[in-house]
Amino acid sequence: MNVIPQALRKGSALGEDYVRGQHAHELYEYDLQSDQSLQHRAEWLDTAHRPRVDRNALVKVLTSYNATYNDDPAVRESLEKLKDEQSLVVVGGQQSGLFTGSLLVVYKAATIVHAARMASQKLGREVVPVFWIAGEDHDWDEADHTYVLTSELEVRRLRMESWHDGKSSVSQVAVPKKKWEEAITELELVLADSEFKTEILELLRGELAQASNLSEGFARLVGRLFGRYGLVLVDSADPALRAIERPMFKQLIERSDEFEQAYLTAAARIEELGYEQQAQAVEGAANLFYIHEGQRMLLYKQDGKFMDRRGTVIFAKEELLDLLERCPERFSNNVLTRPLMQDYLFPVLQAVLGLGEIAYWAGTKDGFKVAGMQMPILLPRMSFTLLDPVTKKHMQQYGLTFEDVMERFESRKEAWLAEQDKLGMDGMFEQVKAEFERLYAPLIGRLGELQSGLSSLGEKNQAKIVDQISFLQTKTKQTIARQNEAELRRWDRMYKTLFPLDRPQERVYTVFYTLNRYGLDWIDTLMSVEPDLTGGHRIIEV
Structure with missing residues (x-):
């Protein structure tokens, strides 16, 4: 297996600048480039005054959850380590997705495991890997689908059709067994036949038949793939x-008012440095959700009250605090307060993002x-x-680099077709066309003299004739393309393999498409790749 560093367009200017060490101190607490950051963070986590949950209570919750969805000896060992007040955590997470969603989920899990191991070695203390499932999110449209590439070179979207209002937390939406079987059957139809297909489908049917919602299914599959590496799972819902x-x-x-001002201050700082806000800080926002009759409602503040936009629920602060005491399951974080809750629950050394x-x-x-x-x-x-x-062979055949496919694929394909x-x-x-226009120009001039x-x-007559010549020219090109259809399919396969839907591969295809090609042991192959925690992109030749 060959692993090659490679630049990749990523789309977040601020994220890329952070990795390069720019504006780290203005916008972040620690500098990723500093060798001292790890030790300084560990020392701060050891301070007695920092807000934290009772460690025993946390481990009790995690033990119960993982015993149900991720019961591996290595996970039980991680939970034992977490009982020690000196142990720390590397955490990262993702919203649950159909068949775990896209490959980036797997890469994030692998990063968490590697980072925890490496930090443990550097600090000489236990560091536990934790995967945070964002089951409290209610954006079903982001979680209900994934993609595979069919043998007909179609980037096929597999989707679990919605049967609810879309406002409930994903972990609260019951998924009937029939829905699971429909999704697996569709996957079975579009996956290419391989020596691993039967085993993969058996795994999916065995695990997902026991899952009552999308988050449980996600947890069971991530557990099957990474439980043996000691990855502890937690569902935020x-x-x-x-x-x-x-x-x-x-x-x-x-x-709430202090937190609101803090988020607005940070937002202003981000914009002053020339970046766009990724998570909008809004005046009057409470930055919390309240779950009312199964619907997750974002709360705002108005006239000393907490309410949703439509005024469906309205609470005085005392009423909200009373509800919190009696019904904590009705409360949920938003994108700006979730990091704080995560840090309250866990002694987070590093957050993988x-x-x-x-x-x-x-x-x-x-x-x-x-x-x-x-x-x-x-x-x-x-x-x-x-x-x-196969893709590597075709790239070599047509003299294409990864940058060619990423940045100038259409122009390279058109140039090849012209050849x-x-x-x-x-x-x-x-x-x-040029000769005709040259001959016709004097005629048009004389016509103007006549009338x-x-x-x-x-x-107009000239334009029509040129259009007819162009029409025949296009038909000729189409004929040449049909004569080279087999090779053009190779070009199509190259692009859809590496950049399906014009997006990086890792953001589209499900890991089960990959496992169908290379087997369940491919996860071990991935974990054998030397970790790089600097934010770079790499090509793995498989």
Whole structure:
């Protein structure tokens, strides 16, 4: 297996600048480039005054959850380590997705495991890997689908059709067994036949038949793939977790105005430095959700009250605090307060994030300070493109680099197709059009001398004739393309393998598409790749 460093367009200017060490101190707590950051963060986590949940209560919740969805001996060992007050955590997460969603979820899990092991070695103390499932999110449209590449070179979207209002937390939406079977059957139909297909489908049917919602299915699959590496799972929507989060929610409610100002201050700082906000800080926002009759409603503040936009629920602060005490499961974080809750629950040494996530975390620095906490070290997840032998062979055949496919694929394909015009037809058509226009120009001029209206008529006539020549030119190109259809399919396969839907491969295809090609052991192959925690992108030749 060959692993090659490779630049890749990523789309988050602020995230990329953070990785390069720019504006680290203005917008973040720690500098990723500093060798001292790891030790300094560990020392701060050891301070007695920092807000934290009761460690035993946390481990009890995690033990119960993982015993149900991720019961591996290595996970039980990680939970034993977490009982020790000296142990720390590397955490990262993702919203649950159908069949785990895209490959980046797998790469994030791998990064968490590697980072925890490496930090443990550097600090000489236990560091536990934790995967945070954002089950409290209610954006079903982001979680209900994934993609595979079919043998017909179609980037096929597999989707679990919605049957609810779309406003409930993903972990609260019941998925009937029939829905799971429909999704697996569709996957079975579009996956290419392989020696691993039967085993993969058996795994999916065995695990997902026991899952009552999308988050449970996600947890079971991630557990099967990474449980043996000691990766502990937590669902942010777990009611048992809510019960121990009360103190942090209470602070977010009681000091809501302070947190609001902190987020607005951070937002202004981000914009002053020339960046766009990734997570909008809004005046009057409480930065909390309240779950009313199964619907997750974002709360705002108005006239001393907490309410949703439509006024469906309206609470005085005292009423909201009373509800928190009696029904903590009705409360949920938003994108700006979730990092604080995560840090309250866990002794977070490093948070593993995508570059877009790193950008929106810049808006939380002041919020951490209000809560009496510090933003942890932000670690970019590992990023890969898988290059199979067939795609590599075709790239070599046509003299293409990865940059060619990424940046100038269409122009390179058009240039190659033009080379297949062995008779030089395209050049002849261009010559004919030029010669015709040259011969016709004096005629149009004379027509104008004869009568001004004839000149305009002559120009229209000329355009029609040129259009007819161009029409035949296009038909000729189409004929040449049909004669080279097999090779053009190779070009199509190259692009859709590496950049499906014009996006990086890791953001589109499900890991089960990959496992169908290379087997379940491919996860071990991935974990054998030397970790790179600097935010770079690499090509893995598989």
